[in-house]
Amino acid sequence: MAINEEKIKVALVSGGDSSEREVCFMSAKAMANALSPERYAVTVFDVASTETRAHSFNYGGDVLGKKPRHAVAAVEWNQLVTTLYTTGYDVVLPALHGGRGEDGTLQALLEVAGIPYVGSAQHTSAIAIDKQICKAVLAEHGIPVPRGQVFNSLGEFDAAKPALEPCVVKPNGGGSSVGVTIFREVPTAG
Incomplete structure (x- = not known):
């Protein structure tokens, strides 16, 4: 790096309020450690409510270990x-799984503010997080998708479950494998 060349300012956004908060920190740690401190000025943002951070056994300050190479800051979602x-970051690297980091919310806010970020666009994220819409878009483009059915209540699912088994159940708007349940067969009496 040339003497007059400034470091690229990177905001690595992690944490969040979703059930995948702890996984976000693992991703953030890997990403932060892959970025050279000689070339990048990285700040890892633990974005969540104060209440969420208070009840979390891990938080942004723990992300990078005892001798972090990069700065860590806590910030509320609304800020x-x-x-x-x-603060003029050059780029945002989202390390948020599930919730507002994966459903297009973060991307939409960054797009409105004109802040460059890495990853899929707001509309793409919104489509991908909704399993029913995503399957419809994929099928429309000739990509094979498994059969599926959406239930709007647990009662609806319980009534239909015997006819569906074996089946895999996944929350329509959940990220990763959170909430996945596999029903192999209906238990028989006796």
Whole structure:
């Protein structure tokens, strides 16, 4: 790196309020450690409510270990975009799984503020997180998808379950494998 060349300012956004909060920190640690401190000025943002951070056994300050090579900051969701905008980061690296980090919310906020980020666009994220819509889009483009059915209540599912087994159940808007249940067969009496 040339003497006059400035480091690229990277905001690595992690944590969040979803059930995948701890996984986010593992991703953030891997991403942060892969970025050279000689070339990048990285700040890892633990974005969540104060209440979420207080009840979490892990938080942004623990992400990088005892001797972090990069800065760590805590920020509330409602202050994230303002903080990123006013501090002039060159790019945002989302390390948020599930919830607002995966459903297009973060991407939409960054797009409105004109803040560059890595990853899929807001509309793509919104489609991908909704399993029913995603399957319809894939099928429309000739990509094979498994049979599926959406239930709007547990009662609806319980009534239909015997006819469906074996089956895999997944929350329509959940990320990763959170909430996946496999029903192999209906238990028989006796």
